[in-house]
Amino acid sequence: MSQDFGHALLNEWLFQKDLTFLNHGAYGAVPRPVPSAQHSWREELERQPVNFINNRLEAMLHDAAKDLATFVGASPDALVFVSNSTEGANAAIKSVEIGPGDVVVTTDQAYQGVVNALLKLCRSTGARLSIAKLPWPVFSADQIVDAVEATLGPRVRLVVLDHVSSKGAILMPIERLVGCCRKIGIPVLVDGAHALGMTALNTESIKADWYVGSCHKWFCAPKGCAFLAVSEEQKLKTHPTVTSTGYQKGFWKEFSWIGIRDPSPWLAVTAALKFWKDLGVASARSYMNKLADWAGDELVNKWGTERVASTCLTGAMVTVRVPQSSRCDPFTAENFHDHLLRCHRIEVPVFTHDGELWVRVSTHVYNSEVDIELLASAIN
Helix, strand or coil: CCCCCHHHHHHHCCCCCCCEECCHHHHCCCCCHHHHHHHHHHHHHHHCHHHHHHHHHHHHHHHHHHHHHHHHCCCHHHEEEECCHHHHHHHHHCCCCCCCCCEEEEECCCCHHHHHHHHHHHHHHCCEEEEECCCCCECCHHHHHHHHHCCCCCCEEEEEEECECCCCCCECCHHHHHHHHHCCCCCEEEEECCCECCECCCHHHHCCCEEEEECCCCCCCCCCCEEEEECHHHHHHCCCCCCCCCCCCCHHHHHHCCCCCCCHHHHCHHHHHHHHHHHCHHHHHHHHHHHHHHHHHHHHHHHCCCECECHHHCCCEEEEECCCCCCCCHHHHHHHHHHHHHHHCEECCEEEECCEEEEEEECCCCCCHHHHHHHHHHHC
16 A cells, blocks of 8 residues: 555545545544455355354454554453444443532533433432533643643542544543542543544553543544443443343453444454554554644634644644634534535535634545645635
């Protein structure tokens, strides 16, 4: 495979020929070898389903999970597959011992699906959800740490933090944040949906009680593939959201068998790993992150606006304000998105924050500066 990045790699993906894709952060996209491997696993299963599932599957899943654990810096015995990050987050949230008057903390950047799970937990237990308001825009890690620390107190039983926030695309100082919580005995769940592939991930050095990550986004595994890494002290307390025949058979077995599911997304992780290694992991990550940072500065300069996160808090996504003449609402954002796609064939998320329009630009190995210039011109 060519070591050149940018449009030289576009043929490795299945995108429509005229599409400028700047939204890898939504659901991801897979290079051709990955769906090919997934299809092969599905065919292999169907040749003898009973033998495959009853006699072979557990060992193959364990091997795939072990390979992924090595890549993300987790203990092989601490990592299990789940279908998506939200499923893993729910498993962690439901494992927390909490009661009336207790407090759960997250930030105003948290993914809404996870916030909903926290709201449900609070309503069922009498606990209270406390939201740390992060600066927008944000210029330093200290600002984020200060905002989170201000919400911590003796009744806090869980803190939920993004590794990379969804809307603002902020690369959080996650080790510092987790350390602030852990030093006063507060368990931490890290939602790393965007981190795998974007950052040099090492879950053991982060030291969260639970770390969930999506494999289908930046890492380019199939949809339906994510992982949950759990600290040793939380393993016995952590259970899947569905109880089935794996119950009381140990951490791994309980998560690996919760009824019949298509295992091909998890087994195809090895194909995604090979693709990354062929690209050169460090080089690919550096290319994506530098392109996003350049995109942020370029759009700010062209539009005369601002970006949410400074360079030190930017990974492979950047959120930039769109020039506008009046306050906007979500309907305006939806129409703006549709206009960019229909008239310019650019797929990029558009949303509102405090009445202003913002775009979140994702950069992957197949993107180039040309894509950013097209977006800049389309909005100017």
